[in-house]
Structures are given as C-alpha cells and as structure tokens.
Amino acid sequence: MSATGLKLSIPRSRHVLPGFRLSLGLTLFYLTSIVLIPLLALVIRPIELGFDGFWASISTPRVLAALRLSFGMALVAAVIDSVFGFIIAWVLVRYRFPGKALLDAVIDLPFALPTAVAGIALSTLYAPNGWIGSILAEYGIRIAYTPWGVLVAMTFIGLPFTVRTLQPVLSELGLEIEEAAATLGATRLQTIARVVLPMLMPAILTGAAMAFARGVGEYGSIIFIAGNIPAVSEIAPLLIVTKLEQYDYAGAAAIGVVMLAASFVMLLALNGLQSWAAKRR
Amino acid sequence: MTQSHLQIAARARRFNRPTEDPLWLKALLGSVAIGFIAILLLLPLALVFKEAFAQGAAPFLAAIAEPDTLAAVKLSLTAAAIAVPLNTVFGIAAAWSIAKFDFPGKTFLVTLIDLPFSVSPVVSGLIYVLVFGMNGWFGPALADYNVRILFALPGIVLATMFVTFPFVARELIPLMMDQGRSEEEAAATLGASGFSTFLRVTLPNIKWGLLYGILLCNARALGEFGAVSVVSGHIRGATNTMPLHVELLYNSYDYVGAFTVAALLAMLALITLALKSFLEWRYADELAASHRH
Numbered sequence: 320m321s322a323t324g325l326k327l328s329i330p331r332s333r334h335v336l337p338g339f340r341l342s343l344g345l346t347l348f349y350l351t352s353i354v355l356i357p358l359l360a361l362v363i364r365p366i367e368l369g370f371d372g373f374w375a376s377i378s379t380p381r382v383l384a385a386l387r388l389s390f391g392m393a394l395v396a397a398v399i400d401s402v403f404g405f406i407i408a409w410v411l412v413r414y415r416f417p418g419k420a421l422l423d424a425v426i427d428l429p430f431a432l433p434t435a436v437a438g439i440a441l442s443t444l445y446a447p448n449g450w451i452g453s454i455l456a457e458y459g460i461r462i463a464y465t466p467w468g469v470l471v472a473m474t475f476i477g478l479p480f481t482v483r484t485l486q487p488v489l490s491e492l493g494l495e496i497e498e499a500a501a502t503l504g505a506t507r508l509q510t511i512a513r514v515v516l517p518m519l520m521p522a523i524l525t526g527a528a529m530a531f532a533r534g535v536g537e538y539g540s541i542i543f544i545a546g547n548i549p550a551v552s553e554i555a556p557l558l559i560v561t562k563l564e565q566y567d568y569a570g571a572a573a574i575g576v577v578m579l580a581a582s583f584v585m586l587l588a589l590n591g592l593q594s595w596a597a598k599r600r
Numbered sequence: 601m602t603q604s605h606l607q608i609a610a611r612a613r614r615f616n617r618p619t620e621d622p623l624w625l626k627a628l629l630g631s632v633a634i635g636f637i638a639i640l641l642l643l644p645l646a647l648v649f650k651e652a653f654a655q656g657a658a659p660f661l662a663a664i665a666e667p668d669t670l671a672a673v674k675l676s677l678t679a680a681a682i683a684v685p686l687n688t689v690f691g692i693a694a695a696w697s698i699a700k701f702d703f704p705g706k707t708f709l710v711t712l713i714d715l716p717f718s719v720s721p722v723v724s725g726l727i728y729v730l731v732f733g734m735n736g737w738f739g740p741a742l743a744d745y746n747v748r749i750l751f752a753l754p755g756i757v758l759a760t761m762f763v764t765f766p767f768v769a770r771e772l773i774p775l776m777m778d779q780g781r782s783e784e785e786a787a788a789t790l791g792a793s794g795f796s797t798f799l800r801v802t803l804p805n806i807k808w809g810l811l812y813g814i815l816l817c818n819a820r821a822l823g824e825f826g827a828v829s830v831v832s833g834h835i836r837g838a839t840n841t842m843p844l845h846v847e848l849l850y851n852s853y854d855y856v857g858a859f860t861v862a863a864l865l866a867m868l869a870l871i872t873l874a875l876k877s878f879l880e881w882r883y884a885d886e887l888a889a890s891h892r893h
Contacts, residue, residue, distance in 0.1 A: 335785045335788050335789065336700050336701070336781060336784050336785060336788055336794070336797070337788065337793075337794030337797075338696060338697075338794045338798075339697060339700075339701045341693075342692075342693040342694070342696040342697035343693075343697035343701070343703070345689075345690065345693040346690065346693050346694040346697055346698075346709070346713075349690045349693075350694075350709075350712060350713065353758070353761055353762055353765060354712070354715060354716060354762065354765060355712070356731070357727035357731050357762070358715075358719075358727055360727055360730040360736070360737055361723065361726065361727045361730055364730050403632070403633075403636045406629055406632050406636075407636065409633075410630050410633040410634075411633075414621075414626055414629075414630060416630065420877070420881075422634065422637060424873055424874070424876075424877040425637060425642065425873075426637070426641075427873055427876065428641045428645065428869065428873065429641065430816075431819055431823075431870075431872045431873050432645070432865075432866060432869045433822070433823030433824070433825060433842075433843045433846075433862075433865045433869065434721075434823070434826065434843070435823075435825040435843040435844070435846045435847055435862070435865075436648060436823075436843070436846060436862040436865050436869075437644060438825075438847075439846060439850045439858055439859070439862060440644035440645070440647050440648050440862070441644055443651065443855075444643060450643065450647065451639070451643070475640055475644070478640065494619045497619045501619070507621075532718055535720070536718075536719065536720025536721065536722070536723070537721075538720065538721050538722045538825070538829075539721070539825035539826050539843070543847075543850065556720050556721070556723070556826065559722050559723070559726055559830075560722060560829070560830060563726065563729060563830065566735065568729070568730060568733065568735045568736070571726055571729075572726065572730060575720075575722075575727075578720050578723055579719065579723060582718040582719055582720070583718075585718060586711070586714075586715075590711070
C-alpha cells in the first residue's frame with residue numbers, strides 16, 4: 320500500500336475499535352441522569368428565594384456559625400493531619416521495622432470504616448466516661464459534645480488523604496539530593512527544611528486540601544460526637560438535614576449551594592496544585 | 601570481629617549514609633507515628649468490638665437475630681447488589697470511551713466523573729430530595745402515579761449510586777490509558793468482534809483493577825450513611841440500612857445492639873482492607889499507578 324493510500328484510509332475509519340458511540344453514549348446518559356440533573360436541581364432551587372432571600376437564609380447567625388465551624392475546624396484538622404501525615408509517611412517510607420505492612424494497611428481504615436461506626440466509636444471513646452474521655456476529664460478537658468469533638472472526627476476522617484498523597488512522592492524522591500546537600504555541608508535539619516520539604520510541598524498541600532474538603536462535607540462521623548448544639552457545635556451538613564426535616568427545601572438548598580461552591584473551588588485548587596506539581600517534576 | 605572493629609564498621613556506616621536518621625530520631629518519629637495511629641485509628645476499632653461483646657456472645661448473637669437488624673442487613677445488601685453492578689457497567693463504559701478513543705472535552709468529562717467524591721454526602725442525598733421530594737421537581741407527578749422513590753428502596757439505591765459513582769471508573773481510566781489501544785486494535789484487525797475483543801483482550805488486562813474498583817465501591821455502598829440518611833426516611837425494619845440502624849439503636853440507648861451492627865460493618869471494613877492490601881501487594885503492576893488515592 321502506498322503512503323497516500325494509507326493516508327486516505329485513515330479518515331474513513333478513524334476508530335478502528337468498535338463501541339465508541341455505545342460506550343460514550345452510555346457514559347453521558349448515566350452521568351447526566353445520576354449526577355448532573357440532580358445537581359442542577361440543587362443549583363436552581365435557591366432561585367425561588369431571590370438574591371435577597373438567598374442571602375437572608377444563609378446569613379442567619381445559626382447558619383453562619385455552622386459554616387464557620389465546618390470550614391474552620393476542617394482547616395485545623397487538615398493542618399494536624401498534614402503534620403502527622405508527614406511523620407507517618409516518613410516513617411513508612413524511610414524506616415524498616417516489623418509490622419510495617421500492617422501499619423500501612425491500617426492507614427486506610429477511615430476510608431473503609433462506615434462513618435456511622437466511626438461516629439459512635441469516637442463518641443463513646445471521648446465521652447466523659449469513655450477510655451480517653453475519662454483520662455482527659457481528670458484534667459478538666461472535655462472533647463465529646465463540644466466543638467473539639469468535631470475536630471477529633473475530622474482529623475480521623477482526613478488522615479489517609481495526607482499520608483497517601485505524600486507516600487508515593489516521598490518514595491520517588493531519590494536519596495541523591497539529600498546526599499548532595501549533605502556533601503555540600505548542609506546539616507540534616509537544613510537538608511530537610513530547605514531541600515526535602517520544598518520538594519514535597521505540592522503533595523503536602525494536595526493532601527491537606529483533600530483532607531479539608533472531606534472534613535467540610537463530613538457528616539456521619541461527626542454528628543454523634545459533636546453534641547450538635549446550635550451555633551456552638553452544629554456543623555453545616557447537619558443544618559441541611561434539620562432544614563429538610565422542617566420542609567425548608569430552599570433553605571437547605573441554599574446551604575447546599577454554598578458547600579457545593581466551596582467544593583468546586585477546592586476541586587479547581589486541587590487541579591491547579593496537581594499541574595503545579597507536574598511542572599516541578 | 602573485635603569490639604573496635606564493630607565500632608569502626610558502625611562509624612563507617614554512619615559516615616556513608618548521611619540520609620540515615622540517627623537512632624534517637626527514628627525511635628522518636630516511629631513512636632509518634634505508631635502512637636498517633638494507635639490512638640486515632642486503632643482505639644475506636646477496638647472499642648467497637650469490645651462494646652459489641654460487652655455482655656458476652658449471647659447478646660451479640662441475639663442482637664444480630666433481631667428482625668429489624670436482619671431487615672437492615674437485607675436492605676443494605678439489596679441496595680449494594682443494584683448499585684455496584686450498575687456502577688461497574690458505567691465504569692467500564694466510561695473507561696472504554698475515554699481510554700480507547702480521542703474526543704474533545706475528555707479531561708472535562710473525567711473531572712465530572714470525579715465530581716461526586718467532592719460533594720458532601722448530605723448534599724448528595726439532598727439533590728435527590730429536590731428532584732423526587734413532594735416539594736421537588738417530579739414529586740407531585742410521581743405521587744399521582746403512586747410511585748415511591750424517596751423514603752423507599754429506589755431513593756436509597758440512587759443515593760448509593762451517586763456516592764459510589766466514580767470508584768470503578770477512576771480505577772479503570774488511568775489503567776486502560778496506560779495500556780494503550782494497540783492490543784485491541786490488533787484483535788479488531790484480525791476480525792474479532794467488539795464484544796469478544798473486550799472479553800478476551802481487554803478484560804484479562806484489567807481484571808485486577810476492575811476487582812479493586814468493585815471492592816472499594818462495594819465497601820462504600822454498604823457503609824454509606826449521610827446521603828442515604830437524607831433519602832431513607834428512617835422507617836425501622838423497612839428503609840433502614842445497616843449504618844442507619846446503627847444510628848437508630850445508638851440513639852435509643854441500645855448500645856450492645858448498636859455496636860453489634862457496627863461490629864458487622866467493621867468486620868466488612870477489615871475484610872475490605874485485607875483484600876485491598878493483598879491486591880496492592882500481589883498485583884501492583886496490574887493496578888492503576890495512581891491507586892494511592
């Protein structure tokens with residue numbers, strides 16, 4: 320076959336493989352009916368409130384307090400998870416010790432354990448008569464049924480994100496760079512602070528962003544331990560449920576839209592972080 | 601070897617490896633890591649089993665045999681048995697179209713498929729209430745025809761499908777993109793039909809990745825709480841899934857019952873983790889490179 324013959328045959332059968340229309344059609348149909356149309360229903364719903372009504376329904380002190388709690392505590396939890404996630408990833412990648420594989424597998428527990436199970440377990444553990452709660456009670460510290468309970472649950476649920484984003488990056492990071500820094504006279508601390516940490520920064524931020532996003536939306540593991548006192552330890556997702564139970568669909572949708580907008584921003588930030596990380600590689 | 605030899609060897613080793621942390625630092629970081637994991641993750645897990653068997657094995661078994669508990673187990677299994685296969689078919693279709701063909705807007709499509717992961721579980725349930733609820737789009741029309749979506753099995757299945765939507769697809773898409781399309785093209789040029797190409801060429805290549813995706817999808821489907829809680833209506837013995845039944849028992853101060861159902865779910869989580877670790881260890885090459893979340 321001549322070169323021109325080949326070229327001519329390409330446009331006629333652009334897809335050698337069958338099933339393009341079927342598989343893409345099925346994908347788009349399923350995506351539209353299960354994900355996009357219901358999400359559209361959420362975005363459209365608050366329109367009936369008008370802009371002023373929308374603003375009025377999300378700017379009540381109770382809603383603002385719930386949003387502040389969900390976003391604020393998720394941020395603190397993401398920071399805690401990043402610090403301990405870094406230490407755990409470092410230990411799992413760099414050190415060898417018996418039982419390491421088991422420890423590694425356990426990290427995914429918050430992914431695998433249903434949130435309601437985690438919720439009642441954490442609540443019982445940190446209650447004033449629980450294993451941890453009773454010890455802390457002697458020092459006058461209360462976790463369960465306070466905003467700190469929200470923090471504990473969010474830290475629990477976010478830990479795998481920070482560890483699992485760091486682990487592969489840390490193990491790909493060759494020892495050569497650290498050796499080079501050492502031969503050039505850097506102390507170990509300088510090497511970590513000025514060579515290793517900057518290279519890991521995209522992964523650390525990505526993991527933190529994922530833990531934050533998960534914490535903001537988390538419901539099941541929090542509601543048992545939080546005590547759910549309005550304007551004190553009531554998270555935003557719970558307020559959506561409360562509004563639904565009062566048949567205030569538009570009010571529930573208004574909070575839902577705020578949270579959806581926040582997750583869109585997080586998704587964009589994560590995509591940006593990933594392309595930043597890809598460029599640095 | 602004499603004592604001094606050992607010392608020299610040890611010192612030499614230390615000099616050779618500037619990247620090796622000193623022993624005290626290893627001990628410190630190791631105990632911080634293990635301590636944090638033990639307190640944050642393992643203690644709650646241990647507590648679930650301890651509380652479930654707080655009064656011995658007999659109340660545990662009696663709690664399982666409760667008709668409402670059995671109904672919850674049955675409902676959870678039914679919902680997963682519908683949602684997981686549907687999402688598997690979708691995942692394969694999505695991966696086939698995205699990995700084997702070129703078309704504009706592909707990256708955007710992948711982002712849309714991942715979208716349910718970044719939506720709060722409660723919002724995932726809320727959207728179906730807004731579509732099918734009495735104040736929703738289709739609610740009044742459905743009520744006229746006496747079709748129940750919300751507070752019934754279809755609503756639970758829909759909410760479960762939404763939250764587990766990306767699992768199979770996001771495992772298969774990177775895997776099938778890595779594998780390229782030359783093997784399938786060869787099969788097609790040799791005259792194999794599309795179906796037999798998929799069955800004999802693609803499926804053997806992706807089977808472990810597919811299993812991995814289904815495993816995670818199934819675990820989430822059986823354990824989902826927030827989304828299902830919004831659409832279920834919490835009708836005891838009828839629309840209560842296992843996680844919802846845990847909440848109901850816990851809030852009615854039946855702690856043994858609550859932790860018994862919780863222990864069943866925790867065992868499921870442990871089995872999932874064990875299988876997942878096994879697949880990651882044994883078939884690492886045949887899973888997507890990005891399997892670490």
